[in-house]
Amino acid sequence: MPTSAPSSMSTPLAMPAQAIAPQQILRVEQGLPPLDQLIGQYGQRPLVVAGDQSLGVFQPYLQAFSTTLAVAVATYGQDCSQTSLQRLRQTVANHEADVIIGVGGGKALDAAKLLANQCHCPVITIPTSAATCAAWTALSNLYTETGAFQSDVSLPRCPDLLILDYALVKKAPARTLIAGIGDALAKWYEASISSGQSQDTLTIAAVQQARVLRDILFQKSAAALAEPGSEVWQQVVDATVLMAGVVGGLGGAQCRTVAAHAVHNGLTQLPCTRSSLHGEKVAYGILVQLRLEELLQQNHLAATARHQLLKFYGDIGLPTTLADLSMGDLPLSQLQAAAEFACRPDSDLHYLPFIVTPETLMAAMVSTTAAISPCPGVGVAMAVACCPKDLGRSETIALPENLRTGFCTDEVTP
Missing domain, CATH: 1.20.1090.10 (Dehydroquinate synthase-like - alpha domain)
Known part of the structure; x- marks a missing residue:
């Protein structure tokens, strides 16, 4: 007769899971991706959360899936704040949204991720600039209505799907990529200190990735800024949006x-x-x-x-x-x-x-x-x-x- 599994096997252990990376990452070099199919994997009633400017550049993409999916659109306001999230939660309920799509910069993506977590929905991130690694991470920053930082909120998982469309990112001002380079550089200078003398394998890997990230930015940033849309520009965009996210994912709490x-x-x-x-x-x-x-x-x-x-x-x-x-x-x-x-x-x-x-x-x-x-x-x-x-x-x-x-x-x- 088969024996029953030990109780320790049948009862999940109360251990924190480490959110390392999005479930899927799609890098688009040219042409519109099949958004209706990609989004349809996660839900049929998406809510797009974005800023006003991002919605403008996202319109061609929105049209590509709004005919086959029941889409609603909402702006996050000025900041990812408690007031904004309360309003967005009501929009989710009214629309009966089953998937959240964050479109824009860091604050829009943070709002979408936190909203999805609060509403128990999958989340898709589509960055419109390379200013942060928010499209990757299991973290959202909360601000007041006037833009003052309040706290960061750790999330149980990274986004379900990250779509990095270089043509979309290229439309953003060069200043946003410069800012993204600055944000990504901090990974090395902060992680190399906060990790201390840790011998944890993933922490060591994260710190070394942060060092490589710094070196890539030192070597390629000037050329990337001089040639938007070029191969070296794509490499720097990958560094600020994706590789910077890898450092936080691997290092977790040890690379603060x-x-x-x-x-x-x-x-x-x-x-x-x-x-x-x-x-x-x-x-x-x-x-x-x-x-x-x-x-x-x-x-x-x-x-x-x-x-x-x-x-x-x-x-x-x-x-x-x-x-x-x-x-x-x-x-x-x-x-x-x-x-x-x-x-x-x-x-x-x-x-x-x-x-x-x-x-x-x-x-x-x-x-x-x-x-x-x-x-x-x-x-x-x-x-x-x-x-x-x-x-x-x-x-x-x-x-x-x-x-x-x-x-x-x-x-x-x-």
Whole structure:
């Protein structure tokens, strides 16, 4: 007689599953893909979630499957927010949607993924720019109605289908790809720190992928931006949309965001940052993170890496200072508010292997272009700490005593 299976086999173990990649990935080089067939695998009543601009460029695609499927369209609003999601959930119920299609940039795709999870629907992501890896990941960022970052939400699975149509992405402004390069670069600078000394095989693989990703971007970004639609351009788009997602998928919780994204999150608390893209703020945040490593760990490799990035940023057009983010005249009180948010207790900034206070963070934020100091000791010159080039004011930052040692008046580049 057959024996019954052990109870441990019949009862699912309460173990967290790691969401590594979308179930299917389709890369389209030319011509419209058979969207009605692709979407029909997942449902017959799709709800398209997009922004107003993305809907405009998506119209030919929408027409390709709206005759065979019962399609509804909804915009996510200004941000992926609780208010927006509440409205979208009602739209799902009214339409009786059975599959969600996210079309657009990071916020549209985040809204679609989170909505699909809340409504227990499959989700398809179709990015219209290469500005983020949101089309890949099992993660959504929540913002307030005014665009201030609130929290990130881990999702149980990556999208069911990712459609990367290069012709669609090519329609986006070059600035979006530049921002995507900045966002993708952070994978190396953050994962190499947050992974620590982990010997986990997938974590090691993720960190090495992040290093390769960085090298690809260093080598190919300038050529890609000079030749939109070319083979090298496609390779860089693959790097920002797909390969950056691989790093997060393989590394999971061990390859977290750290200071670069924490700085981004802090800056979003200021209304004046609405005009800058996610990846632009993150790229600036990488410089801040490296500057912190210089100031608090006497890390000369971080200084060298920062200056390597400054050259690269200048070549492709990424911001290097607050002024480049249109925050050159930022009042000290607002800078402090951003720094305090970035340093809040649950911030990813605290995955750094040293303690960072709002004061030291502000010192790093206003000295991202500082020269490599020849002076011994740890410290940042007071000229850096109240740099009018970045702050646009004469107010000073009160630094802790340990940061006021070894001051060098030649730390700031003219």
